[in-house]
Amino acid sequence: MGLALLIVILKTMGLRGDAVANDGARFWCRILGLTFVMGVVTGIPMEFQFGTNWSRFSEAAGGVIGQTLAMEGIFAFFLESTFLYLLLFQERRLGARAHWFAALLVLAGTWLSGFFIVCTNAWMQHPVGYTINEMGRVELASVWALLTNPWAIPQYMHTMIGTTITASFVMSSIGAFYVLRGEQLASAKRFLSLSVVVGGVASVLAAFPTGDMQAKLVHEHQPETFAAMEGHFHTETGAALVIIGQPNMETLHLDNPLEIPNMLSVLTHLRWDAEVEGLSSYDRDRWPTNVPALYYAYHIMAGLGTMFIAISFLGIISVLQGKLYSRRGLLWIYMLSLPFPFIANTAGWATAELGRQPWVIYNVMRTVDGHSAQVSGGNALFSLLGFAGMYALLSVLFFFVAVRIIAEGPVGDASRGDEPQVRLDRAPDHESEALP
Amino acid sequence: MTVETTWFCLLWFMMAMYAVLDGFDFGAGILHLFVARNNREREQVLQSIGPVWDGNEVWLIAAGGTMFFAFPALYATSFSGFYLPLMMVLWTLMGRALGIELRHQLKDPLWCSFWDVVFSVSSLLLTILLGAALGNVVRGVSLNTDGVFFAPLWTDFRVGDNTGVLDWYTILIAVTAAAALTHHGALWIDARTDGAVQARSGRIARIVWPVVLTLSILAAVASISVQPNIVAGLKARPWLSVVPVAAFLSLSFTRRLHRRQRSSAAFRASCVYIASMIASASISIFPYVLPARDESLSLTVTAAAAAKPGLKAALYWWVPGMLGVCFYMYFVSYRTMPASQGRVPSKPLGTAGRSSRSGH
Numbered sequence: 001m002g003l004a005l006l007i008v009i010l011k012t013m014g015l016r017g018d019a020v021a022n023d024g025a026r027f028w029c030r031i032l033g034l035t036f037v038m039g040v041v042t043g044i045p046m047e048f049q050f051g052t053n054w055s056r057f058s059e060a061a062g063g064v065i066g067q068t069l070a071m072e073g074i075f076a077f078f079l080e081s082t083f084l085y086l087l088l089f090q091e092r093r094l095g096a097r098a099h100w101f102a103a104l105l106v107l108a109g110t111w112l113s114g115f116f117i118v119c120t121n122a123w124m125q126h127p128v129g130y131t132i133n134e135m136g137r138v139e140l141a142s143v144w145a146l147l148t149n150p151w152a153i154p155q156y157m158h159t160m161i162g163t164t165i166t167a168s169f170v171m172s173s174i175g176a177f178y179v180l181r182g183e184q185l186a187s188a189k190r191f192l193s194l195s196v197v198v199g200g201v202a203s204v205l206a207a208f209p210t211g212d213m214q215a216k217l218v219h220e221h222q223p224e225t226f227a228a229m230e231g232h233f234h235t236e237t238g239a240a241l242v243i244i245g246q247p248n249m250e251t252l253h254l255d256n257p258l259e260i261p262n263m264l265s266v267l268t269h270l271r272w273d274a275e276v277e278g279l280s281s282y283d284r285d286r287w288p289t290n291v292p293a294l295y296y297a298y299h300i301m302a303g304l305g306t307m308f309i310a311i312s313f314l315g316i317i318s319v320l321q322g323k324l325y326s327r328r329g330l331l332w333i334y335m336l337s338l339p340f341p342f343i344a345n346t347a348g349w350a351t352a353e354l355g356r357q358p359w360v361i362y363n364v365m366r367t368v369d370g371h372s373a374q375v376s377g378g379n380a381l382f383s384l385l386g387f388a389g390m391y392a393l394l395s396v397l398f399f400f401v402a403v404r405i406i407a408e409g410p411v412g413d414a415s416r417g418d419e420p421q422v423r424l425d426r427a428p429d430h431e432s433e434a435l436p
Numbered sequence: 437m438t439v440e441t442t443w444f445c446l447l448w449f450m451m452a453m454y455a456v457l458d459g460f461d462f463g464a465g466i467l468h469l470f471v472a473r474n475n476r477e478r479e480q481v482l483q484s485i486g487p488v489w490d491g492n493e494v495w496l497i498a499a500g501g502t503m504f505f506a507f508p509a510l511y512a513t514s515f516s517g518f519y520l521p522l523m524m525v526l527w528t529l530m531g532r533a534l535g536i537e538l539r540h541q542l543k544d545p546l547w548c549s550f551w552d553v554v555f556s557v558s559s560l561l562l563t564i565l566l567g568a569a570l571g572n573v574v575r576g577v578s579l580n581t582d583g584v585f586f587a588p589l590w591t592d593f594r595v596g597d598n599t600g601v602l603d604w605y606t607i608l609i610a611v612t613a614a615a616a617l618t619h620h621g622a623l624w625i626d627a628r629t630d631g632a633v634q635a636r637s638g639r640i641a642r643i644v645w646p647v648v649l650t651l652s653i654l655a656a657v658a659s660i661s662v663q664p665n666i667v668a669g670l671k672a673r674p675w676l677s678v679v680p681v682a683a684f685l686s687l688s689f690t691r692r693l694h695r696r697q698r699s700s701a702a703f704r705a706s707c708v709y710i711a712s713m714i715a716s717a718s719i720s721i722f723p724y725v726l727p728a729r730d731e732s733l734s735l736t737v738t739a740a741a742a743a744k745p746g747l748k749a750a751l752y753w754w755v756p757g758m759l760g761v762c763f764y765m766y767f768v769s770y771r772t773m774p775a776s777q778g779r780v781p782s783k784p785l786g787t788a789g790r791s792s793r794s795g796h
Contacts, residue, residue: 041530058512058515066511074758077494079764
């Protein structure tokens with residue numbers, strides 16, 4: 001999703017006559033093609049999984065969340081699959097403008113897909129626009145309410161910005177790799193100057209306003225989740241913001257805490273000495289099931305997010321000074337930062353999902369009531385092991401192919417990138433044979 | 437027609453579209469190792485489906501989504517009841533996608549051969565699995581009084597009250613599906629390639645056709661014998677018998693057109709055949725969405741459907757959305773793709789870059 005955005009920007013630069021950017025776009029399209037296949041094959045099981053493993057949840061809530069999932073198929077997946085092929089293999093045939101437009105439609109497809117899937121998740125976090133019938137099934141009262149869920153909008157923005165940070169840091173990392181090795185310099189500099197700026201802006205937007213809006217929503221609508229996330233066990237006035245520390249569930253305290261005094265009160269209530277409810281003021285059966293895991297997931301995300309802002313601050317200053325390519329230390333940092341946005345995104349989703357526990361639909365249905373009763377634990381474990389093995393294999397394959405693409409690099413790619421397209425062309429007809 | 441019945445028709449429309457469109461990809465996959473002997477020929481087969489296979493597969497995803505919101509109880513019951521077979525479906529779907537898309541990443545003979553086999557074997561297995569699934573739906577499953585079931589892979593291969601996913605009937609349907617889609621795929625390759633690949637596919641289509649016909653007749657007879665609802669349904673709505681008749685008519689047209697070397701027309705006739713076979717399956721179970729072996733426990737369209745207001749609201753976005761999809765898929769994927777203006781050539785064109793701009 002983030003990569004599609006960067007490709008559209010590169011294609012736009014290409015359309016204005018920047019040949020290096022256009023070659024760069026072609027290089028990133030190869031990476032996009034690879035990630036897309038992996039996304040398709042790992043994504044298909046997810047739609048099936050609602051029915052196979054969560055049948056009681058699906059039966060109860062399918063009338064609502066099925067709608068957004070079907071919208072994703074109809075409005076996003078068809079668009080992506082149709083135009084991705086044009087983007088990847090039909091550049092010469094389409095010409096510059098139509099190819100740019102194909103890139104734009106792929107971008108629209110991926111971002112729409114994100115919207116519908118986030119709407120689905122947002123409804124599970126904060127159900128709206130529904131009624132419950134006498135059989136205990138959830139019925140949809142308003143599609144509009146489902147699509148304009150107040151929870152969905154900040155969550156969508158935050159998620160999309162997360163993908164943009166990821167794509168930007170991956171681009172920066174590969175650009176830095178090339179510059180440090182003294183290879184592919186023209187392309188690498190284009191990648192770096194674009195991605196450092198986009199990644200920097202996105203890193204700030206991830207924290208403020210979108211991250212802040214989300215935290216306020218959690219504080220308002222899922223207060224016990226908020227307290228657990230922040231590691232805030234006891235209600236106090238002028239609550240401190242925890243930076244690090246290990247939650248101890250026996251004593252309900254943080255071991256070895258490092259805190260900013262009064263900051264949590266300021267962030268939640270904009271007042272120095274406001275009272276912030278602690279986890280212990282809620283019934284224990286409403287607590288998130290795994291408080292330490294939730295706390296760590298949230299702090300890993302927030303910590304890495306802060307790190308991205310710090311790196312980007314140095315990066316953008318260097319771009320403005322025109323000294324980015326000579327600051328090898330900073331380039332090393334960018335190169336090594338490759339895995340961290342992936343970790344931050346995963347931790348962010350873990351925060352959302354662990355935070356919602358013990359509910360599958362917050363305040364409506366508990367997770368223990370949602371799974372498929374007739375699928376035995378043995379069958380579920382069997383398929384889980386199978387998928388774990390398959391996904392491990394897929395990640396090895398992904399790295400293997402991705403490393404090869406990166407080793408080949410964008411320069412000299414002009415002929416290679418078109419090769420599948422050339423092979424796909426129809427036989428020259430009479431008209432074109434007549435050309436000199 | 438009630439809103440629930442409308443969604444029943446729309447859902448089966450999507451299934452028919454999926455069977456027709458991804459059906460020829462499956463057929464091409466099954467034939468991949470046989471009609472294409474060297475690297476260039478293999479590329480030819482893959483390029484004939486390359487632009488469209490992913491879009492075709494989205495029909496399955498979109499049909500799954502539609503089933504999820506329109507018939508949540510059907511979605512939940514059938515997906516969890518067919519747990520193990522569906523896991524196999526997922527693996528073979530993954531294998532196909534990887535086979536098609538990873539093969540061209542490396543120009544290495546071992547790499548390419550490996551993915552060719554993965555693609556072909558997954559295609560065959562997937563066809564058999566989906567065919568067996570269709571057989572299970574038509575035959576009915578062992579729903580209990582709680583409205584759930586859990587199908588073992590097989591029991592004694594008889595069509596009884598305690599039957600598994602595989603019994604003689606579902607195996608017959610699976611084999612019929614494999615034959616019909618092999619035929620369908622052979623016609624597609626015949627219409628979209630040239631050279632040796634085209635010649636071999638044409639020959640295979642001619643050999644497989646009598647098998648498809650025989651199996652289709654057997655499947656029709658067997659279906660009537662295992663599912664009493666078919667006769668009852670046709671008595672109530674006799675005009676619906678045009679659909680199975682259309683299936684057999686279009687199958688015989690396929691032969692005639694193919695004999696006259698009109699391979700694209702033959703392929704279109706085969707599309708009608710596949711779609712009518714799927715439509716016949718839907719007619720044979722209506723008014724149920726999932727018949728049970730004990731008929732009184734069958735899941736009806738009304739019982740499985742979501743609440744009416746949601747279903748009505750969904751028509752407002754679903755219908756325009758699908759019209760849009762059909763429109764651009766047709767024009768972009770099937771009309772302007774190189775493979776549909778001509779054939780995927782048997783020789784790679786080193787200098788085709790310049791000529792390719794000419795179009796219409």
